[in-house]
Structure formats: structure tokens, C-alpha cells
Amino acid sequence: MLGRPLPALIRFSCAFIMPIFLLFLLIVSVYTYRPPTLGSYTYPVYATAIGWCFFMLSVVPIILYAGRELLRQKGSLKKRLMVSTRPTxxxxxxxxxxxxxxxxxxxxxxxxxxxxxxxxxxxxxxxxxxxxxxxxxxxx
Structure with a gap:
């Protein structure tokens, strides 16, 4: 696409460093989660629920589509994963x-x-x- 190979640092970072960093960030974020506050004011539970709903609106369709694709394939789970993650x-x-x-x-x-x-x-x-x-x- 660029007419030349990507630098080794970029390839290594995209393939290894960033996935590990993002997984670490997700785990730490879930582990250290506290309800949102503004100074001494704590937001009501329904406000937190609305925030989680917005988050889930972007994540759930991906999970559902991946599950549907796995169910549509035939064979063992390993075979279905291999077929589902390969380009057409x-x-x-x-x-x-x-x-x-x-x-x-x-x-x-x-x-x-x-x-x-x-x-x-x-x-x-x-x-x-x-x-x-x-x-x-x-x-x-």
C-alpha cells in the first residue's frame, strides 16, 4: 500500500506491543472501575447504566456476529474458528x-x-x- 515495507518497529508494535498493552489496559480498567463522580457528587446508578448501555451497543453486535458465524460453520470448534477468520x-x-x-x-x-x-x-x-x-x- 505504501510502496515499501513498514519499518520493523511499526510491524513489531502492531503485532505484539499494542495488543498486549490494550489487553493490559482493559484488565486494569475493569479491575479498578469506580462509579463516576464529579467532586463530591456521585452520579446516580441509572447514569452509570446508560453509560454501560452505550458501551454495549458497540461491543455486543461484534460478539453476536462472531457467534453467528461460528454457528453457521460445520465441524469442530477449531475448524470453525479457522474457516471463520479466513478472508473469503x-x-x-x-x-x-x-x-x-x-x-x-x-x-x-x-x-x-x-x-x-x-x-x-x-x-x-x-x-x-x-x-x-x-x-x-x-x-x-
Whole structure:
């Protein structure tokens, strides 16, 4: 998309540091939650409930959609997760000039290869951009 690989620090930060930091922030926020106050005034319970409702309006649809997609798939839970989190066959960048560099959804990386890819920005020597596999063959 940029015409050049992202710097290693950006790739490492997006792949490892930020997810860990955000998970830590979520856990600390939930653990240290106190009802909102303004000086000595404590907001009523219904105001807190309204705030939680606004929060849930943005989170619940994501959870429901993910659950629906898992239920629609067939097979074991692991197989359903793998199929549900893979891009569809017709997915590609909107700009056709950008199709070549994106990783084909037919390729699966091991955890070690994924870490190396995020650190180095390059695939192994066996990687080819034209390997398009059908979803059924990728699960075996």
C-alpha cells in the first residue's frame, strides 16, 4: 500500500506491543472501575447504566456476529474458528494495483513464521503470491 515495507518497529508494535498493552489496559480498567463522580457528587446508578448501555451497543453486535458465524460453520470448534477468520475467496484490496503484495488467504503461517513475518516483513523462500487454494483443501 505504501510502496515499501513498514519499518520493523511499526510491524513489531502492531503485532505484539499494542495488543498486549490494550489487553493490559482493559484488565486494569475493569479491575479498578469506580462509579463516576464529579467532586463530591456521585452520579446516580441509572447514569452509570446508560453509560454501560452505550458501551454495549458497540461491543455486543461484534460478539453476536462472531457467534453467528461460528454457528453457521460445520465441524469442530477449531475448524470453525479457522474457516471463520479466513478472508473469503473474493477478498482483495480495492485498488487492483495493490493485489500482488498481499498475502494470499490460501497460505497459512505457523506461529513461528508469523512472528518472523511480523519482525522481518518477508516470507520464507517457499512463498509464492499466486498460490490460491480452495477453503476445503486448506483445512486438511
Amino acid at each position: 475467496i473474493d477478498w482483495s484490496p480495492a485498488c487492483q494495483d495493490q493485489n500482488l503484495p498481499f498475502i494470499s488467504h490460501g497460505d497459512r503461517l505457523s506461529f513461528r513464521e508469523l512472528i518472523l513475518f511480523n519482525l522481518c516483513g518477508k516470507r520464507g523462500k517457499n512463498y509464492s503470491t499466486d498460490s490460491q487454494k480452495e477453503p476445503e483443501t486448506m483445512l486438511s
